[in-house]
Structures are given as structure tokens and as C-alpha cells.
Amino acid sequence: MTEDGIMELAKNEGFTNVAVIPADKLVFDRELRKYCEENVCGNYGKNYSCPPFCGTPEEMRDRAGKYGRAWIFQTIADVGSWDNRRKLVEVKADHNRRSRNLIQMLREEGVDGLPMLAGPCEACGTCKGFSGEACKYPEEAPSCISAYCMKAELMAEEAGIPYWCGEGVVAYFSLYLV
Template structure:
């Protein structure tokens, strides 16, 4: 079993609905997706160091991803009463990101130097220090989301054999762990 297969197995054992590995070269980007961050529906634009405009331009974000070779894509599919209920959806996303943070701790032991792309803004602190104009206290640990990276999530899901649009009563969230194999 190669490293990617081990990582997929770890993710599934940790409770993710699906997991798959793809070469980073197969991840597609679209800088026009940045407009969704700029709409600031989540309230994090300019208020979180991991979010635009502080995280970098779309080109800089793509370059951050391209420095790695491999991507472990994980998905959580969770039953919800109403996908439009922001309180319920945020709770489900928070649980997805909690599991992903646990997985990332294990993956960093096996593949040091990797980085995570989360489902939503960095939440290492209860409130990002950016809001108060203070320095980030976890600069090595912050993780931007797929939107901040301008990753074409639907295309990536399809490449990984995952559903992007769930049926009524379900919500799907995605995260990625990027790493390079030693000695390659």
C-alpha cells in the first residue's frame, strides 16, 4: 500500500464519507471564483488572516498548491434538516473541520511539511486576531478554504468520484491535504 492509499484508509477510518488522492497537477483553478469571497457571505473577507485579501491573490494561492505533488481529498456527507439553515450548516461544517484537523495532525507525522485546505475559514482561534489588528498567533497552522484558493471544487469532486450536489436533506463538505513525497 502506497502513502496515498494509506492516507485514504486513514480518512475513511476517521469517519469521512469518501476520500481519494489525485496529483496536484490535476487540480483546476479559476481566479473568477474569488468573487464569492469578495461577496463576504461568510463574514470573513478582510476579517481572517486565512481569507482574502490577506491570504494572497488567486495566483499566489494557486502557486502555494502547485508546490506540492499530491492531494488527499476528503468529503463528509451529513444529513441535515434544511441546507439553507445557516446555524445547522455551520455546525455540520465545524464538525467536518474538527475531524479534518485531527486527520491533519496524523498526516503531518507521516508527511511532514504538508498543508491543509479546509471547508471554510481558519478557526484555530475563537476570533481571528485580524479583527483586532493583532498578529496571527498560529501562522504555521492557519488554513485557507477551497474558495480562497479558487479551486474548482465541483470538478475536483468529479475527478475523485465524489458527489458535489447532494440530494435534499444532505450537505457535503470537502477538504484537502497537500503533500510531497520525500526523495522525489
């Protein structure tokens, strides 16, 4: 599939911005892992796509380093206020649903790659990591950009798309490395 074809599929899926950059332009910073370890989102050690299950920062960087191009899919939405938790969750869930749909379409077209979503895998609703059971979908459990310790602001800058969008406006990112 051509880059124009991927761009068209992504735009049809409803993303605000779509960009592609060389994967070697992605910047990783081991120090970002501390945010996962602080467990602000509540998934550390409870979701197989999150640390420590997903791998060390070095393993994550090496996994991403096997690819040449980084497709970036972005959703920008006005949520009114950063305190509007319900709207934030709703917009992120919709972004990730569209990301999974797009990635499935690309795979069906023979475009294999490494997906990264805005937040941890939610394929099971409640991850089996909470109970210690084996992952039901180990090949379909994408980690988030944060788990990769990627500097999303630098990625957005390299791609020429916004990172900070103003008060009450959120920007969610997904990637597909090919």
C-alpha cells in the first residue's frame, strides 16, 4: 500500500492530523519511565501492555528501532475543561477504537508494523494482568507511547503537528511503525 493510500485511510477514519516521519527521528528517554512507575494511570504492574510487563525502556526502544517509518495519527478535541474526566476518557476511547480499526485495515492490506496507542491495551476490558492470568491476545496488546518512553512533544514537532492545543483541548496520538 502506498503512503497516499495510508494517508487516505487514516483521514477517512476521522483523524485530525496524519503524518509520517522517519522512525529514527523518534526520541526515547529512559527517565520518562518514572511516570509509569508512579502509577498515575493505575496500570503499572496490572496491564500486560504496561511496565514492567512490556519490557525495559531499552527493550522498548530496540523494538521500535527495527522499523523505518513512523505513522502518526492524531485526534484533537475540545473537552471544555481538563477536569472533565468523562469527556477525556470518551475521546481517548474513540481515538483508540479508530486507531485499532485503521491498524486492522492496514494489516489486511499487508502493511505489518508495530502499533502504539494512547494508553494501554484494552482488548479485554480488564486486563488479565490484574488477576495474574495469561494474556489472551499477546500479539494484539499494543503498549502506549508512554511505555516506550518516547518524547511525544518532539515527535509532534518533527511531524509538524500540534502537541499543546490550548486550554481544555486535548491531543491524543497513536503510532504505527512500519
